[in-house]
Amino acid sequence: MVQSDESTGSGAVEMAALEAEATQAIAAASSADELEEARVRYLGRRSELKQALRQVRDRETGMVLNSLRDRLEAAHEARRAELERAGRATAGEDGFDPTLPGEAPPRGSLHLLTQLRRRIEDVFLGLGYEVYDGREVETVWHNFDALNQPEAHPSRDPRDTFYVDEDTLLRTHTSPSQIRAMLDRQPPLYLVSLGRVYRRDALDATHTPVFHQVEALAVDRDITLADLRGTVEHFTSAVFGGRREIRMRTSFFPFTEPSVEFDMTCYLCDGAGCAVCKHSGWIEMGGAGVVDPNVFESVGYDPEEWSGFAFGLGIDRIAFNRHGLPDLRLFWENDIRFLEQF
Ligand code: PHE
DSSP states (O other): OHHHHHHHHHHHHHHHHHHHHHHHHHHHOOSHHHHHHHHHHHHSTTSHHHHHHHHOOSHHHHHHHHHHHHHHHHHHHHHHHHHHHHHHHHHOTTSOOTTSOOOOOOOOOOOHHHHHHHHHHHHHHHTTOEEOOOOSEEEHHHHTGGGTOOTTOGGGSTTTSOEEETTEEEOSSSTHHHHHHHHHSOSSEEEEEEEEEEOOOOOBTTBOSEEEEEEEEEEETTOOHHHHHHHHHHHHHHHHOSOOOEEEEEEEETTEEEEEEEEEEOTTTTTSOOTTTTTSSEEEEEEEEEEOHHHHHHHTOOTTTOEEEEEEEESHHHHHHHTTOSOTTHHHHOOHHHHTTO
């Protein structure tokens, strides 16, 4: 009994000191985190108080400790409420706290073709070219006649081309932008024009009646096929990375003479041969050539004084192959699960 009395006595002193310390810590807590720290320390499972409570053998000690616990819990609750009120003070009556960080709105992503288009524009801007906007609804004259396209050419056929009326159509290529630009400007000129073009193709996994082309035109004195080659080489390397080599094959377009089709070394295997380039090492890019004197005549440029090169290529198929896409229609469906991958 004596022992027990003694221990109760010194225990009471200890508990009084503990209560003072705990009350002080709870009152001093200036944030929910600090308050929680104090709670864990003085009221948590491993706190001195809880341990003492577990060891209680007599009713009296139990009552003392329980009431101490009640007081500390009350102090904790009071402080919690105080801190909450203080928090609401910055929040205003309706609970809206303008000091809290906002929720970031979900961000969209640029369409893969828009990204490619902008990258191409950037490369040409770096070369000092102007980005020139053409028209999607064109006259037959701009789309065909001024480009030296013979009357009987099959691409004029309404089975291949969307006509609005006899003299108006949806452009079948970006080349009419050359005509518009040359009529608008005086040489020398260096420009690039990108946009949608239309051809009557049945829609399937590898054909869409709308696609995108890039057109480049340079008009200056003494321009040769070598300038064309250097420009195409720089453009493809800058857009597709690494050092792309260019191969030219003789071809025919009414608006260029000589005309070529050009390929670049495959961006996947670097020319070694793979599934993307069908084991040839080369990727077909587009058409090009030296501007035909007849085209200069249709815009009133003197072909004796001026020379130029032009090239054009479709970009949908390039992006399609480069990313191993299964279906060209993905470009038009705007399924966010597809779009957000790029
Ligand atoms: N307009 C041609 C096409 O659509 C490409 C081209 C552009 C060829 C410029 C030569 C010069 O196929």
